[in-house]
Amino acid sequence: DTGVSQDPRHKITKRGQNVTFRCDPISEHNRLYWYRQTLGQGPEFLTYFQNEAQLEKSRLLSDRFSAERPKGSFSTLEIQRTEQGDSAMYLCASSLQATSGSYEQYFGPGTRLTVT
């Protein structure tokens, strides 16, 4: 399977704990994106990388959230001191960088986080 993969698929944690999610993009894609989706809403952008550089962060990304893509391949998203409001589906997507500025993003299966 050469699509975007995410691990774990489900995570249940207690409030205050730290969690880390992993995303492996499509191998030839140099852009990687993180989104968060809650029930009844479309995905909301969190941050994105071009190769290993983090180019954009949403104001939704509080200082408890950190993302890395150390070698320009896989990426991790860490949430520290989780809160119940962090419960959501965390989606990763990847794309090529298109010179025209138009690009298709392909999504992974997501990690569903439940904070109790």
Added chain:
Amino acid sequence: EDKVVQSPLSLVVHEGDTVTLNCSYEVTNFRSLLWYKQEKKAPTFLFMLTSSGIEKKSGRLSSILDKKELFSILNITATQTGDSAIYLCAFGGSQGNLIFGKGTKLSVKP
């Protein structure tokens, strides 16, 4: 602030019906408009539209963009129960991210 609005929010039809889903947007620095289908998993890419008036078609699905009136439609003909899903419209911003609408939940009854 950039905004994408989809209508209707939900729709129930019977197999064989034709449906039209609407997406309007108010954005700066328009680059592209994308449609995704989401079942009980991650969004699956359907179409990307960048030019007005050019219809994109894939089987029973088709989509068109009107950049003057700032909207797009997604048509599904001869609907099947497997078309039941949430259809998401997204605007591709200049920063690389996608800005999504809330989606239209389509239910196709046998």
